[in-house]
Amino acid sequence: MVQEPIRVGLMGLGTVGSGVVRLVKNHREDLFHRSGRRISIEKILVRDKEKERSVQVDPALLTDRPEEILQDQRIDLVVEVMGGIEPAYSCIRQALEGGKHVVTANKDLMALHGTELLTIAREKGCDLFYEASVAGGIPILRALTEGLSSDRITAIMGIVNGTTNYILTEMTRKGTPFADSLAQAQDLGYAEADPTADVEGLDAARKMVILANLGFHTHLSLEEVSVRGITDVTTEDIRFAGQLGYVLKLMGIAKRDEGRVEVSVQPALLSEEHPLATVDGVFNAVYVHGEAVGETMFYGPGAGEMPTATAVVSDLVTVVKNMGLGVNGRGIVAPYCEKRWKSSREIFAKHFLRLRLADEAGVMAGLTGIFAEEAVSLEKVLQVPVSRGDEAEIVLITHTASQHQLEAVLHRLDEMPAVRRLMSHYRVEGGEG
């Protein structure tokens, strides 16, 4: 018996939506063999029906009315690639409540409303997949939910924003200042027209919330994540980091020890030995440490039309397979671990500090005395020449210390008259403790 095709309502025909149309067309036979059903895109929601499109579609498929998809009983599955919170949230909710499966690439939405939408999907026996929302073409969500499902994940560290990784790579390789590197990223089409969410770390934070919730089986909210972007990173910071054997990256860091979690996004120094240190340009990578498996790393393109479309269409294939097995919605695991954040006494890392000091006798002794009194040991110290004759610049890396100890040191440095300025401060990952 020839089965009916799976009928898809596509919401959005921009970068990702066009890739989805192309992939469904170009891989038609493979997709049929792998899923057992033909895929038919029945309707496409856009804002402007008259706009010229980069992909050829039958104009009769285009609509600017979401209800033409949401109220069409023949449509089995909605692919949401519009972006933003509204109307995407209402459309996905309505689709699930109407018994339609959903595939989305929307990290903004899944970071904010993921748990709620997944609960609705489970109750309705619908699938809700969102592989493309984190790290574009890298199948990292599937790796966490399937490949590593037998393990207990202890750390997820990611370079999950291509724009900032491109900017920092340009600053590192060519010494191009931040503003010029950002302009290049925009010219090359990597950064958004408004790149604020990229450079302020919010885009990475959304992705880290999704990763941490899946990896740690809990329900963390975006506003609880500590976020710092790269706007105040300088080429001098990167140069000094290099002299000490480190590279500077915008890092998403999620760790779990004895049931307590920390999640942050920040520019951080990464030992040149760390597997993530060589991830350059617009590429993304996610490093996952599991108790049993040890270190793993997933690398690839974090954005772009076709890489992102592969993730969307793979989700679509999984929905079709689940339909064949009658198991839609059953793979969604509700968060079962209590949310317990680490206190500042439980977050440990090494730290990099650049300080301008008065160039006077006894100042170094006073400075190292503060670190000693707070029980923070120093791993590396560099003194570098500065143009002002009455000042000295000290660049140092501590051994592992708690966040609480570091805050105590910073507070005391702030009160020390000979410390003229804290030039920069970054967390350090990798290398010896």
Ligand code: NAP
């Ligand atoms: P995009 O190029 O801006 O395309 C958005 C599409 O949605 C456009 O076709 C637009 O219609 C349509 N749309 C937007 N708001 C609408 C509304 N209110 N009503 C009807 N149609 C509406 O966006 P994109 O880059 O493809 O991104 C889509 C999603 O994928 C986002 O959630 C994004 O975060 C995610 N994502 C993107 C990438 C990437 O590389 N681009 C990577 C990973 C994840 P018009 O064409 O008529 O304006």
Ligand code: HSE
């Ligand atoms: N602006 C994002 C980035 C796009 O630069 O990684 C992919 O989510």
